Amino acid sequence: MKMKTWLTDVLVVTTHLVSIGAFLMSIVSLRVSLILGLVCVALDGYLLLRRHSTNRSPKTPPKFAETFLYFAARKEDVEYLVGDLAEEYFELQAKFGVRTAKLWYYKQIVISLLPLFRSYCYKAIVAPIARAWNGF
Amino acid sequence: MSKTIVGGFEEIVLLSVLQVGDDAYGVKIRQTAEEAVGRPVSIGAIYATLDRLERKGFVTSWKGEAKPERGGRAKRYFKVNAAGVKALNEAETIRKTLAVRLNFEIA
Numbered sequence: 177m178k179m180k181t182w183l184t185d186v187l188v189v190t191t192h193l194v195s196i197g198a199f200l201m202s203i204v205s206l207r208v209s210l211i212l213g214l215v216c217v218a219l220d221g222y223l224l225l226r227r228h229s230t231n232r233s234p235k236t237p238p239k240f241a242e243t244f245l246y247f248a249a250r251k252e253d254v255e256y257l258v259g260d261l262a263e264e265y266f267e268l269q270a271k272f273g274v275r276t277a278k279l280w281y282y283k284q285i286v287i288s289l290l291p292l293f294r295s296y297c298y299k300a301i302v303a304p305i306a307r308a309w310n311g312f
Numbered sequence: 313m314s315k316t317i318v319g320g321f322e323e324i325v326l327l328s329v330l331q332v333g334d335d336a337y338g339v340k341i342r343q344t345a346e347e348a349v350g351r352p353v354s355i356g357a358i359y360a361t362l363d364r365l366e367r368k369g370f371v372t373s374w375k376g377e378a379k380p381e382r383g384g385r386a387k388r389y390f391k392v393n394a395a396g397v398k399a400l401n402e403a404e405t406i407r408k409t410l411a412v413r414l415n416f417e418i419a
Contacts, residue, residue, distance in 0.1 A: 236383075253359055259378075259385030260338035260355055266381055288356025295360035 237265045238278055241285045248292040250299065257288075316368050317406070318399050324348060325361045326370065326400055329392050337376065337387040362390055370396030 242261075245254055261284060269277035318326060328344040329336045338355055341362075346353040365371045376387035392400075 249356070249359075253363075255385050256338060256388040257355060257359060259382035259387065260342070262383045262385070263339050263379075263381055264342075283352070284355055287352065287354040290356075291354065291360040292356040295363055299363075 235266075235269065235274070237262050237281055241282050244285055244289060245292070248289045248296065250296055253292075257292075261285075316399070318365075318370070318403050321357070322361055322365055322370075323400065323403055325358060326365065326392055326396055329362075329371065329390050330397075330400075334391075336390045341390065365396065368395075368399075369393070370399055 242258060245257055249257055261281060264284075265277050265281050268280055324345050325341065328341045328348065331344050332340045338358060342353055342355050342358045345358065362371060362373070366373055371390050371392050373388055373390045376389050378384050378386045
């Protein structure tokens with residue numbers, strides 16, 4: 177774990193040095209420096225996320241992905257959703273490993289967002305209007 | 313005939329809940345539906361559909377116990393009630409009626 181953190185730090189420093197190099201290169205060629213700059217920003221972001229994720233135990237579901245559910249679903253449903261996803265995550269992790277379980281988890285979050293948000297919008301906006309209209 | 317007719321995915325979810333039986337909660341319903349459909353089914357779609365079915369009066373739900381394998385979170389159990397079974401039968405009747413008119417065989 178210490179070795180990985182050290183390596184991540186070296187990569188971050190290297191990325192920053194390359195960014196400075198890209199800026200200097202802009203004097204020579206704008207296109208090359210733009211491409212290098214974009215690559216550095218992407219790599220920087222990826223390394224930051226990796227550094228953040230190594231602090232969590234790999235056995236728990238990814239917290240970052242879980243956050244989206246709190247925005248897309250109702251408060252009372254989130255507990256059940258997160259619980260169900262966690263249960264299947266642990267099952268998959270035991271059978272196929274952390275990587276497969278994480279990929280499955282991220283995929284479930286992505287494909288769940290739209291139906292949950294639609295349901296949330298219906299309950300929060302359409303249903304009260306329909307009730308008020310019927311009452312009127 | 314009841315006022316509301318079940319849609320395609322609603323029918324799949326209702327049948328999955330019936331197939332799972334007494335222990336029907338999110339994970340098992342999703343896995344059953346996914347096995348039947350043959351492609352990935354999201355847990356969000358399952359819950360959204362079950363909420364809709366509950367609003368229509370076809371399923372009832374209740375909160376279960378929290379378990380450590382779920383990070384200490386409770387389960388939500390579902391059960392198809394009589395109105396739901398009736399809606400399923402009506403959907404089947406409609407399908408057969410239309411299929412007969414088209415001279416289309418349903419296995």
